[in-house]
Amino acid sequence: xxxxxxxxxxxxxxxxxxxxxxxxxxxxxxxxxxxxxxxxxxxxxxxxxxxxxxxxxxxxxxxxxxxxxxxxxxxxxxxxxxxxxxxxxxxxxxxxxxxxxxxxxxxxxxxxxxxxxxxxxxxxxxxxxxxxxxxxxxxxxxxxxxxxxxxxxxxxxxxxxxxxxxxxxxxxxxxxxxxxxxxxxxxxxxxxxxxxxxxxxxxxxxxxxxxxxxxxxxxxxxxxxxxxxxxxxxxxxxxxxxxxxxxxxxxxxxxxxxxxxxxxxxxxxxxxxxxxxxxxxxxxxxxxxxxxxxxxxxxxxxxxxxxxxxxxxxxxxxxxxxxxxxxxxxxxxxxxxxxxxxxxxxxxxxxxxxxxxxxxxxxxxxx
Numbered sequence: 001x002x003x004x005x006x007x008x009x010x011x012x013x014x015x016x017x018x019x020x021x022x023x024x025x026x027x028x029x030x031x032x033x034x035x036x037x038x039x040x041x042x043x044x045x046x047x048x049x050x051x052x053x054x055x056x057x058x059x060x061x062x063x064x065x066x067x068x069x070x071x072x073x074x075x076x077x078x079x080x081x082x083x084x085x086x087x088x089x090x091x092x093x094x095x096x097x098x099x100x101x102x103x104x105x106x107x108x109x110x111x112x113x114x115x116x117x118x119x120x121x122x123x124x125x126x127x128x129x130x131x132x133x134x135x136x137x138x139x140x141x142x143x144x145x146x147x148x149x150x151x152x153x154x155x156x157x158x159x160x161x162x163x164x165x166x167x168x169x170x171x172x173x174x175x176x177x178x179x180x181x182x183x184x185x186x187x188x189x190x191x192x193x194x195x196x197x198x199x200x201x202x203x204x205x206x207x208x209x210x211x212x213x214x215x216x217x218x219x220x221x222x223x224x225x226x227x228x229x230x231x232x233x234x235x236x237x238x239x240x241x242x243x244x245x246x247x248x249x250x251x252x253x254x255x256x257x258x259x260x261x262x263x264x265x266x267x268x269x270x271x272x273x274x275x276x277x278x279x280x281x282x283x284x285x286x287x288x289x290x291x292x293x294x295x296x297x298x299x300x301x302x303x304x305x306x307x308x309x310x311x312x313x314x315x316x317x318x319x320x321x322x323x324x325x326x327x328x329x330x331x332x333x334x335x336x337x338x339x340x341x342x343x344x345x346x347x348x349x350x351x352x353x354x355x356x357x358x359x360x361x362x363x364x365x366x367x
Contacts, residue, residue, distance in 0.1 A: 009336045011337070014336055018095040022097055028046075032065060063075060064078065064108070072101050073103070074103045075102060075104050078175060083179050083324055085332075087329040087332055107175040118168040120163065120167060130148055131190065133200060134208070142216050145183055146182060147187065153187060162186075162187050166185070173205065181213050223260050223301070231247055233245075238311075242278070245309070245311070246308070252306055252354065252357065253361040259353065261304050261320035261321055263324045264354075265318075265321055266347045269314065269316075269342050269344050290344070294334065299326065
């Protein structure tokens with residue numbers, strides 16, 4: 001029998017972990033302030049120790065620290081763009097005491113593109129070297145897809161341009177805007193004049209993203225009262241004979257209000273199962289109970305259960321919700337307080353047209 005989920009915390013343990021971390025910080029912050037400005041190795045060592053101290057609160061949070069522009073020091077708590085953990089970042093920062101000489105910030109802040117430079121892999125990302133242009137897909141008009149151009153772009157180094165471009169975006173736009181307002185991101189060369197593609201200064205990207213988000217919110221601000229609720233149960237085997245059980249809300253397939261529920265909440269529940277990765281009967285009942293608990297936890301007027309898949313030692317549940325903040329806070333609290341032998345993980349990302357579900361909606365259904 002498996003042990004209790006590693007995410008489970010006894011009542012009050014999360015709050016105690018936050019208090020313990022901040023007490024450690026109060027006792028040790030002087031070590032960072034006393035470092036020489038060029039002592040990057042010791043600064044990194046301190047941050048690694050600080051991140052270790054955060055792990056009892058949440059094992060996935062990270063941190064950055066350094067002097068700010070006002071003579072103080074700033075500690076930034078980040079989830080590295082993981083939307084599901086934004087609420088945990090804010091919870092920890094909100095629990096921070098007042099500490100002289102320090103400012104505490106939730107998420108990597110927006111610095112703007114003017115005046116910043118990211119140097120990575122011998123490449124320089126500045127307003128002089130980068131620009132952008134949008135890609136509009138006819139079948140997915142509300143998706144925000146952009147190409148970040150670079151004056152020295154080469155296809156052979158695309159991975160490096162992708163990595164450097166993402167860091168540049170996070171610094172210019174801030175962590176939250178980058179994670180929540182861009183659906184698809186690519187890097188590429190500056191288009192040739194004959195391609196008739198208008199490039200836009202990177203300094204105008206935030207303005208463009210705010211306009212697109214405002215337009216999207218206004219278009220779908222009226223969330224429909226009636227929601228799809230017709231489920232089909234399917235059973236199949238893969239090429240190796242492993243059983244697969246699917247439940248799909250097929251009424252969603254042609255529903256034109258999908259973007260009103262634009263956030264995909266994917267919950268993975270890992271189980272032991274038989275030699276083919278299929279749950280035993282008792283486990284199947286317990287997995288269904290967990291799914292129903294999670295569904296009942298979420299606001300009914302802002303949540304749609306799109307389906308689930310039970311296969312290869314994992315029950316994957318697909319919910320679509322109209323906002324991510326409350327959802328993430330509720331799920332984090334549930335996972336931390338649920339005493340269970342199953343490992344429960346969850347992920348949140350923007351999926352305006354429910355593209356994740358297309359593979360299931362296109363399955364043949366027997367009448």
